[in-house]
Amino acid sequence: MRKFAFILLIVAACAKQEAPTEAGAGPAAKRTVVTGAGATFPYPIYSKWFSDYAKAHPDVAVNYQSIGSGGGIKQLMAQTVFFGATDGPMTDEQLKSAPAPIMHFPTVLGAVVPAYNLPNVTAELKFTGPLLADMYLGKVTKWNDAAIAKINPGVALPNLDITIVHRSDGSGTSYIWCDFLSKTSPEFKKKVGVATSVNWPAGVGAKGNEGVSGMVSQAPGSIGYVELIYAKQNDVTYGAVQNAAGEFVRATLESVTAAAASTAATMPADFRVSITNAAGKGVYPISSFTWILMYQNPTDKLRGRIMVDFMNWALSDGQKAAASLGYAPLPQQVIDLEKQALEKIQL
Amino acid sequence: MRRSADDRIFRFTTGIFAALVLLLVVGIGFELWRQSMLSIAKFGFKFWTGRVWDPVSGEFGALPFIWGTLYSSLLAMLISTPIALGIAIYISELSPKMLRQPLTYLTELLAAIPSIVYGLWGVFVLTPIVRKLEILMPPTLRKLPIFSGPPLGVGMGTAAIILAIMVIPFTSSVAREILKNVPVAQREGAYALGATRWEAIKVAIGYGKTGVIGAIMLGLGRALGETMAVTMVIGNNPQVSLSLYAPQYTMAAVIANEFTEAADELYLHALIEIGLLLFIITIVVNVISRLLIWSTKRRMTRVIVFPPVAKEEAAA
Numbered sequence: 001m002r003k004f005a006f007i008l009l010i011v012a013a014c015a016k017q018e019a020p021t022e023a024g025a026g027p028a029a030k031r032t033v034v035t036g037a038g039a040t041f042p043y044p045i046y047s048k049w050f051s052d053y054a055k056a057h058p059d060v061a062v063n064y065q066s067i068g069s070g071g072g073i074k075q076l077m078a079q080t081v082f083f084g085a086t087d088g089p090m091t092d093e094q095l096k097s098a099p100a101p102i103m104h105f106p107t108v109l110g111a112v113v114p115a116y117n118l119p120n121v122t123a124e125l126k127f128t129g130p131l132l133a134d135m136y137l138g139k140v141t142k143w144n145d146a147a148i149a150k151i152n153p154g155v156a157l158p159n160l161d162i163t164i165v166h167r168s169d170g171s172g173t174s175y176i177w178c179d180f181l182s183k184t185s186p187e188f189k190k191k192v193g194v195a196t197s198v199n200w201p202a203g204v205g206a207k208g209n210e211g212v213s214g215m216v217s218q219a220p221g222s223i224g225y226v227e228l229i230y231a232k233q234n235d236v237t238y239g240a241v242q243n244a245a246g247e248f249v250r251a252t253l254e255s256v257t258a259a260a261a262s263t264a265a266t267m268p269a270d271f272r273v274s275i276t277n278a279a280g281k282g283v284y285p286i287s288s289f290t291w292i293l294m295y296q297n298p299t300d301k302l303r304g305r306i307m308v309d310f311m312n313w314a315l316s317d318g319q320k321a322a323a324s325l326g327y328a329p330l331p332q333q334v335i336d337l338e339k340q341a342l343e344k345i346q347l
Numbered sequence: 348m349r350r351s352a353d354d355r356i357f358r359f360t361t362g363i364f365a366a367l368v369l370l371l372v373v374g375i376g377f378e379l380w381r382q383s384m385l386s387i388a389k390f391g392f393k394f395w396t397g398r399v400w401d402p403v404s405g406e407f408g409a410l411p412f413i414w415g416t417l418y419s420s421l422l423a424m425l426i427s428t429p430i431a432l433g434i435a436i437y438i439s440e441l442s443p444k445m446l447r448q449p450l451t452y453l454t455e456l457l458a459a460i461p462s463i464v465y466g467l468w469g470v471f472v473l474t475p476i477v478r479k480l481e482i483l484m485p486p487t488l489r490k491l492p493i494f495s496g497p498p499l500g501v502g503m504g505t506a507a508i509i510l511a512i513m514v515i516p517f518t519s520s521v522a523r524e525i526l527k528n529v530p531v532a533q534r535e536g537a538y539a540l541g542a543t544r545w546e547a548i549k550v551a552i553g554y555g556k557t558g559v560i561g562a563i564m565l566g567l568g569r570a571l572g573e574t575m576a577v578t579m580v581i582g583n584n585p586q587v588s589l590s591l592y593a594p595q596y597t598m599a600a601v602i603a604n605e606f607t608e609a610a611d612e613l614y615l616h617a618l619i620e621i622g623l624l625l626f627i628i629t630i631v632v633n634v635i636s637r638l639l640i641w642s643t644k645r646r647m648t649r650v651i652v653f654p655p656v657a658k659e660e661a662a663a
Contacts, residue, residue, distance in 0.1 A: 068607030094610065161497055168583030168600075170608025193403035196608040204501055204594040205583025207604065214470050219478065219500060 030059070034303045034310075037065040038072020038085030041110055041172050041227065042290045045325050046085065049318050053310055060306055069172050070196060076102065076293050082303050084293035087172020088179075088196065089272035101296040103345065104271045105311055105338055106289035108319075109328035111228040111256045112176045113238035113286070117216050118143060123155045125239040126248045129184025129277065129285070132241075135223065136164055136181060137188060138202030143221060151242075158221075164203025165215045165224030170196040173209070176288040177225045180276040228256070229326035243285040244277050255284035256328035264333035271338070287328070297346040304347050311342055376626060383620035385613050394620060400585045402605070407617035409624055411585035415595040416625070419503060419577065420570040422591075423510035428563055430511070431518035432552075435562075438519075439526040440548050451523070458516035466579035469509045474500040474580060477508070481592060496592040499582065504591030506581035510573055514566035521565055525558030526551055557640045564636035571629055574599035598625045 043066035050062035067075070069086035076084030077098050089104055114127050131147050134140045140147055144157040167174045175196045182189035192198050206215045209230040216224040216236070228251045231238050240248040249255050262280030263273060277285045292311065298304035315335045322329040330338075380387070386394065386407060397408015438450050478500030488494050496502075529551040537547040552559060574597075582594020583604065598621050609615045 070608035070610035073610050163497070163499060168578065169604040170606075172608075195403045196610075197402045197605045199399065199401035199403065200584070203584065204499055205596075205604075206501075207578055207583070211470065211579060215501065218475055 031061045032059060032302060032306060033061045033063055034083070034306055035063045035065075035081045036072075036083040036085060036292075037067050037075045037081045038293070039069045039087045039172055039290055040066040041087050042085060042108060042327070045108055045322060045327050048321055048325065049310075049314050052318075052321070053313060056313075057306075060310075062310070068170065069175075070170060073293070076295075082294075082298070082300065083307055085291065086293060087288065087290050088175040089274075089291060090293070103294055103296050103341065104291045105294065105341070106260075106271055106330060106334060107292055107314060108290060108322050109256050109260055109275075109287055109330065110172075110176070110290055111251045111259075111284055111287045111328065112173055112180075112225050113228050113231050113236075113251045114223060114241065115213060115216050115226050115231055115236045115238045116223040117218075117220055117237070118158065118160070119220050120158065121155060123152070124237075124250070125155065126151050126242065127239050128242040129180060133181040133185030133188040135162055136166070136200070136202065137185075137191060138164070151248075160221040163219050163222035164200075165206055165212050165219075165222050166200050166203050167212060167225075168205030168207050171208075172196060172288075172290070173225065173227055174198065176276060176286060179274055179288075180286045183274075183277045232326055241285055243283045244279045245281050245283070247281065249282065249284045251284045251286070253323055253326075253328040255282055256287045257331050259283045259285070259287035260289065260328075260334055261331035264331060264337070267334065267337055269341070271341070294345065296344065301347055304345060308342050308345055308347065312339065315339060376623075379619055379623040379626055383616045383623050386616035386620045389613065390617075394617075395624070398585075398587065400601075402609070402614050405611075405613050407614075407620075409598070409621055411587050412596050412598040412601050412621060413624065413628070414587045415503070415581070415585075416571060416597040416599070416628070418595070419506045419510055419581065419597060420567055422503070422507035423514055423570045424563065424567055426507060426511035427514040427518060427566060431515045431562075431566065432522055432559070434515070434519040435522035435526055436548060436552070439523050440544075440551070451520070454516045454519050456516075457512070458520070462513065462573060462576040465509055465513055466576035469505060469576055469580040473508060474505055477502075477505045492589045493591055495590045496588075498592060499594060501580050501582040502590075502592050502594045503581065503588070506577050506595075506597075507591070509576050509580055510570045513573060513576060514570050517569055518562045518566035521562035522555075522559050525555040525562065528558075529554045557644050560636065560640055560643060564633070564639075567632060567636070568629065571632065572599055572625070574603045578603060598622075598628075 043064070046064050050064055054061050064085070069088055072081075072084040072086055073090055073094060075081045077094070079099065087110070090098075090102065095102060114132060116125060118125070125148075128151060131140065131151065134147065141162055143160045143162055149155075149157055175194060178188075178192060178194045178198055182192070182194050191201060204215065206212045206224070209226045212224040213226050213230065213234060213236050216222045226236060226238075230236070238251070240250040242248050258280065259275050259278045262278045262283050263275050267273060271289070271291065273289070275287050275289065278287070294304075294307060315330070315338055319329040319335070390397065390407060394407065394409050395413070396410055397406070398410050399406050399408050400411065401407075434450075434454060438447055438454075442450060478498055481498030481500065481504075484494055484498075533554050534547050534551055537550040542550065577597055578600035581597060581600065583596050583600060584594035585596045585601070586593060588595060602618055602621055606618055609618055
């Protein structure tokens with residue numbers, strides 16, 4: 001692997017000298033800047049990766065702007081950036097309207113957790129997909145509703161109104177949340193659907209993870225959804241969620257990686273897959289990949305080689321940095337599949 | 348000869364600068380229209396009256412946002428205008444000289460605070476206070492439509508208070524300048540006629556009425572376009588409601604919230620059309636305020652041209 005990267009680096013360095021725009025400058029004197037834009041969720045780890053990678057490769061600088069998944073897809077399709085990044089895979093329609101074939105590469109995993117505020121309830125609450133869907137549809141309105149009591153035996157639930165909190169800004173977090181609720185509740189799928197912004201039938205919208213968790217922590221009886229990383233870093237109380245196998249699982253880095261591993265066998269060739277409500281034991285059901293997007297046949301071969309080398313590095317050494325930043329690393333099976341896919345990029 | 352050539356060049360260049368402003372306004376309007384064509388063609392006027400905003404099914408109506416923007420701004424003006432004018436009057440007419448300068452600085456400092464700071468303060472300080480007040484509201488009052496709904500803390504009422512606080516320094520500092528520029532002769536005249544202090548102040552305000560209205564309108568303009576602080580406390584739920592408790596939404600807030608993740612064309616065009624509506628509404632509000640200023644000015648000029656004594660004689 002090391003050798004491969006080294007060879008690539010040499011190739012890249014040679015190509016750099018040949019590139020007409022770099023004429024007159026030595027390989028070490030001038031940096032090749034690769035620009036990318038997209039999702040905000042993986043921004044902390046991407047910026048660490050890009051800075052670590054640039055340290056090891058002084059002739060490369062990656063400029064990533066976290067403008068949001070939608071913006072990333074749009075900029076990539078307009079070819080104003082070299083690569084994009086998204087929390088939700090591109091739709092068939094978007095891929096069709098792209099100027100050339102685009103490939104998806106999962107980089108790390110994230111998860112969304114139900115955060116709640118119930119004074120005097122110390123036991124960790126359990127939720128099921130249909131229950132959360134009914135709450136977000138405005139059908140379950142009290143905390144002592146029979147539907148909540150049934151799956152939380154022994155917990156003294158207060159007679160308190162449920163305040164629903166959702167994201168007001170378009171977000172991959174909302175996408176993953178709605179994706180899970182739509183898979184487990186046909187009614188939610190029909191009435192609300194899956195998108196980065198949806199028409200919520202109930203509740204208040206708060207901006208960003210910090211807005212949602214701020215609202216939840218202030219208002220007794222409220223429930224919201226936040227990214228696992230945010231919940232962990234800020235000690236937000238969150239519940240366990242029932243997976244497809246019927247177990248109630250609390251979100252941890254392991255249970256999120258397990259969700260990806262369970263789908264490895266049936267992984268589609270383009271990696272555009274939702275892993276919410278994944279089958280298998282010990283799987284946290286509200287998990288998701290986040291992807292980097294690249295053209296399969298990049299016009300700029302030099303930058304193409306740099307990105308392929310970077311991806312190979314991110315999939316091996318880079319994965320080690322994931323856990324410390326709170327991202328669940330990819331399972332080995334998916335990494336192997338991706339490395340094969342990277343070879344399909346025409347350089 | 349040389350001087351007149353200089354004059355012409357000077358007039359020409361400054362004229363170009365003035366024309367640039369006009370060009371910019373027309374350009375913004377045109378570009379907003381061009382980039383919202385899909386949504387204009389699909390929804391037409393129904394966009395103004397539609398109440399559903401559903402990015403999943405591609406149905407877009409702007410009424411809740413228009414309502415939220417106008418209602419929150421109106422409430423903010425109701426709260427801020429008396430306070431701002433009170434501050435202006437106190438500073439310019441009543442306060443001891445020693446306090447005048449510090450008070451002026453402090454109100455102007457309020458205007459310099461970035462809106463995100465107001466927003467955070469709103470989320471962490473104001474919202475819990477408002478929630479407590481909402482819970483304390485007597486049940487009989489809670490039956491009124493203006494106080495109906497669960498006490499969430501976030502909602503129209505909190506947004507109006509934040510907006511009012513943000514608008515106060517603008518209105519009050521302009522109003523203070525206006526009062527300062529009222530000729531001393533006006534007040535002296537009033538005193539000479541035996542007016543009390545309060546009556547003399549009334550005369551001064553009456554003299555500067557156009558300017559005071561202008562100051563209020565400046566505040567309104569700020570309230571209409573305020574985005575960040577409002578979106579953090581208004582609850583962001585597109586609904587048309589009179590209730591101060593209800594989470595609602597404004598036009599600027601929905602653009603800021605959803606623009607980055609709007610991937611499909613119609614959705615993007617609908618968001619830009621919201622921008623176009625906001626542009627139109629702002630222009631209309633400005634035109635109305637101009638008309639208001641113009642009409643009071645005309646009335647006042649008439650008063651000056653025909654002194655009351657002459658008028659009474661004519662009537663007799």
